[in-house]
Amino acid sequence: MKTIDARGLACPEPVLLTKRSIDDGExxxxxxxxxxxxxxxxxxxxxxxxxxxxxxxxxGGWKLLIRKKDGCNSCDEPQAPKxxxxxxxxxxxxxxxxxxxxxxxxxxxxGFINTLPSATNKPSRIIFLxxxxxxxxxxxxxxxxxxxxxxxxxxxxxxxxCLDFYQLKDKLQVGTTTNMYDTIEALTSGDVIIKI
Amino acid sequence: MxxxxxxxxxxxxxxxxAKKALQKAYIAHEIIxxxxxxxxxxxxxxKIEKTVLDQALEILxxxxxxxxxxxx
Numbered sequence: 001m002k003t004i005d006a007r008g009l010a011c012p013e014p015v016l017l018t019k020r021s022i023d024d025g026e027x028x029x030x031x032x033x034x035x036x037x038x039x040x041x042x043x044x045x046x047x048x049x050x051x052x053x054x055x056x057x058x059x060g061g062w063k064l065l066i067r068k069k070d071g072c073n074s075c076d077e078p079q080a081p082k083x084x085x086x087x088x089x090x091x092x093x094x095x096x097x098x099x100x101x102x103x104x105x106x107x108x109x110x111g112f113i114n115t116l117p118s119a120t121n122k123p124s125r126i127i128f129l130x131x132x133x134x135x136x137x138x139x140x141x142x143x144x145x146x147x148x149x150x151x152x153x154x155x156x157x158x159x160x161x162c163l164d165f166y167q168l169k170d171k172l173q174v175g176t177t178t179n180m181y182d183t184i185e186a187l188t189s190g191d192v193i194i195k196i
Numbered sequence: 197m198x199x200x201x202x203x204x205x206x207x208x209x210x211x212x213x214a215k216k217a218l219q220k221a222y223i224a225h226e227i228i229x230x231x232x233x234x235x236x237x238x239x240x241x242x243k244i245e246k247t248v249l250d251q252a253l254e255i256l257x258x259x260x261x262x263x264x265x266x267x268x
């Protein structure tokens with residue numbers, strides 16, 4: 001049986017390796033991980049990708065036995081929307097307001113992000129691009145809520161080019177900086193993408 | 197932890213007016229959707245900590261904003 005050693009790899013690499021194996025036609029294989037985050041991300045991925053996952057403990061980590069469930073691949077797609085928010089969902093936020101009206105838009109984005117920590121279904125990742133980075137940096141009105149989301153294990157990523165453009169590089173208050181490679185990986189990883 | 201209150205307004209325009217006034221006075225606040233127990237409408241409220249509540253209410257009264265408060 002094929003074994004993927006994903007120990008020490010940064011997110012989203014373990015999930016991508018898992019996805020590639022399934023896409024390559026592997027029906028049953030093992031993935032070795034040494035951290036809770038990839039384990040949970042792979043679990044979520046399996047749920048959304050019609051696979052079973054069995055976890056066993058190894059020294060310093062876990063062995064994940066992945067089994068593709070029976071059924072044709074074409075059956076997977078119609079199921080995806082139903083599973084939307086319970087599987088991997090990425091929010092893409094490209095502005096510091098919702099809609100075009102400045103005043104109302106800013107109130108709406110604040111209300112939106114401040115509600116997320118108490119939402120039953122949360123995204124697994126939020127990517128901030130362009131003016132969206134005003135929400136993750138100093139003087140943002142939603143830093144507390146974003147910090148709470150981070151504590152829940154949700155990835156908060158801000159575009160480095162955008163931080164640089166707005167001279168906010170040293171003012172990032174929550175989450176980490178990302179680049180276009182990571183952004184494209186995230187958008188094409190099989191996650192449900194919702195643009196706010 | 198300090199008790200939290202929310203201030204409910206009659207219109208979105210009042211929420212915006214109140215937010216601007218509180219920002220100007222550096223009073224910490226958060227915009228939250230009006231809790232469902234109070235209103236089923238899609239309204240926004242301001243969440244305020246008890247320690248700055250009196251100060252916030254005074255500012256809103258001076259601004260002539262119509263509001264009511266409730267415990268979160």
